[in-house]
Amino acid sequence: MRRLPVYFLIDVSESMVGDQMPYVEEGLASIIKDLRSDPYALETAWVSIIVFAGKTKRIVPLTELTSFYPPRIPIGGGTSLGEALEFLMHDIDTNVVKSTPDTKGDWKPIIFLFTDGAPTDNPTPAVTKWINQYKKKASIVAIALGDNTDTAVLGQLTNDVLLVKNLAPESYKSFFKWVTASIKTTSMSVSESNIDGPQLAKLDDAYLTKVEPPATPSSKVIDNNFAVFLSKCQATKKPYLIKYKRNITPSNIEGLSLETQFFKLQGSFPVDDTYFQLSDNTPTNQKISSGELVGFPHCPCCGNQYGFSTCACGGIMCTGDEEVSTCPWCNTQAKFGFSSGHHDINRSRG
Ligand SMILES: [Zn+2]
Numbered sequence: 220m221r222r223l224p225v226y227f228l229i230d231v232s233e234s235m236v237g238d239q240m241p242y243v244e245e246g247l248a249s250i251i252k253d254l255r256s257d258p259y260a261l262e263t264a265w266v267s268i269i270v271f272a273g274k275t276k277r278i279v280p281l282t283e284l285t286s287f288y289p290p291r292i293p294i295g296g297g298t299s300l301g302e303a304l305e306f307l308m309h310d311i312d313t314n315v316v317k318s319t320p321d322t323k324g325d326w327k328p329i330i331f332l333f334t335d336g337a338p339t340d341n342p343t344p345a346v347t348k349w350i351n352q353y354k355k356k357a358s359i360v361a362i363a364l365g366d367n368t369d370t371a372v373l374g375q376l377t378n379d380v381l382l383v384k385n386l387a388p389e390s391y392k393s394f395f396k397w398v399t400a401s402i403k404t405t406s407m408s409v410s411e412s413n414i415d416g417p418q419l420a421k422l423d424d425a426y427l428t429k430v431e432p433p434a435t436p437s438s439k440v441i442d443n444n445f446a447v448f449l450s451k452c453q454a455t456k457k458p459y460l461i462k463y464k465r466n467i468t469p470s471n472i473e474g475l476s477l478e479t480q481f482f483k484l485q486g487s488f489p490v491d492d493t494y495f496q497l498s499d500n501t502p503t504n505q506k507i508s509s510g511e512l513v514g515f516p517h518c519p520c521c522g523n524q525y526g527f528s529t530c531a532c533g534g535i536m537c538t539g540d541e542e543v544s545t546c547p548w549c550n551t552q553a554k555f556g557f558s559s560g561h562h563d564i565n566r567s568r569g
């Protein structure tokens with residue numbers, strides 16, 4: 220039986236925390252459920268899920284649909300696309316059956332790559348290796364989630380670069396339907412017509428469009444649409460992320476048009492310890508002034524009122540009305556007061 224290997228290579232960097240990740244989890248579950256009722260897909264499609272942030276992790280190996288259970292998707296810091304591609308190429312080498320003169324191997328793998336930002340590592344060596352050794356024997360469909368994505372690097376990997384236009388629930392729904400339909404048509408085409416390679420479904424332009432990537436990648440190392448901070452709960456010692464979204468207010472002062480930038484609180488979200496396994500732990504040295512932040516969170520782990528207190532060690536933690544607080548990062552005990560001045564706070568990679 221020739222299998223059709225389907226990989227989901229998913230960016231799980233911090234900007235995905237909050238609203239977006241539940242959509243992705245539900246979307247993957249709906250894809251599997253839907254494919255199970257399709258005779259062609261059921262017979263040929265095998266699915267694997269690999270996630271990447273600063274580091275890469277395979278959370279589901281190539282698995283047939285009948286024994287596939289949709290996993291919970293973790294979150295990490297950073298977007299090491301180069302490392303993720305290396306991991307993927309290694310997985311293809313190891314787990315996809317090659318054709319020999321006597322026997323037919325698996326069909327050409329199809330990889331759905333979801334990302335919402337720009338690489339924080341240097342992806343060039345891996346991209347070059349992909350182009351030279353893999354582009355002909357596997358197909359990537361790159362999906363940019365929102366227009367902050369660096370599509371230039373995606374354009375080097377594949378001609379199929381698609382943009383999910385707005386990140387509302389109906390866009391996600393429509394997008395995952397399209398992925399499902401594309402896997403169905405590809406399964407049918409390999410089974411019925413022996414045509415190897417992806418057969419993508421028709422795009423619903425309201426939600427999903429094909430983009431022409433620019434030639435030069437952007438050079439930013441941090442996802443600038445969001446400011447994300449890693450914090451720890453004093454009571455549970457568990458990590459959580461505080462996420463702010465960038466807002467730009469145009470103003471016109473004496474004929475000069477200016478832009479004022481600030482970051483508005485979106486919420487605070489608990490993450491589990493896999494966060495540290497998936498994160499690129501080299502410091503970013505990127506700071507943000509507390510004066511640019513609007514809104515302060517509570518602690519999502521213990522409910523403490525102040526979710527964003529900064530210890531002298533640089534660690535961010537929660538504090539409540541206790542007399543003396545213990546920093547969950549450095550174990551120093553201290554009394555927290557409130558300073559009125561602005562200070563710089565360490566950002567995560569986003
Ligand atoms: Zn707490």
Ligand SMILES: [Zn+2]
Nearest residue numbers: 530532546549
């Ligand atoms: Zn500390």
